[in-house]
Amino acid sequence: MKRLIIFFIVASLTAFSCNSKSGNRKAQSEQSEQSDKEGFLKVTKVVDGDTFWADDGSAKGKKIRLIGVDAPESRNVFKKKKGYYGEEAKNYLSNMFDGQSVRLEFDVDSLDQYGRTLAYIYLTDGTFVNADLVKNGYAMVMTVPPNVKYADEFVKYQQEARENNRGLWKMNNE
Known part of the structure; x- marks a missing residue:
């Protein structure tokens, strides 16, 4: 029992x-x-082809700079002059973000010297925005250590874009 x-x-x-x-x-x-x-933030404003603002719940929002890429300037800012293909890069990014929310992935450093959040960006469908900009010639590779997680991948995409005269790489053939 x-x-x-x-x-x-x-x-x-x-x-x-x-x-x-x-x-x-x-x-x-x-x-x-x-x-x-x-983990997804709503994009509120595109500044240029590599920088945007997102709603993080704060009053001001979060200014985000894409890691590993550099798009031409879309306007004259301080000492930087508007660059060839800058407006196209900004429009391309604006169209990608239209009505979208994005997910941020961080590397070693998550802030730059200007206080912007540094991140790799993904759309809800999984599109890797940083890589897409380089693949399609809207941005060039800009590696700033220690944020180098995808540097080799970006270099490969840039070479492909150059060889196929995509985006800003057309300028060499016009």
């Missing part, structure tokens, strides 16, 4: 423990899904 009682106690505790674990897994899963949704 004692064995039977002990068996029921152990069985009950095991069942309760399994229920509790699956409940925790469910809660963790829901929390993860919520975190994924929260």
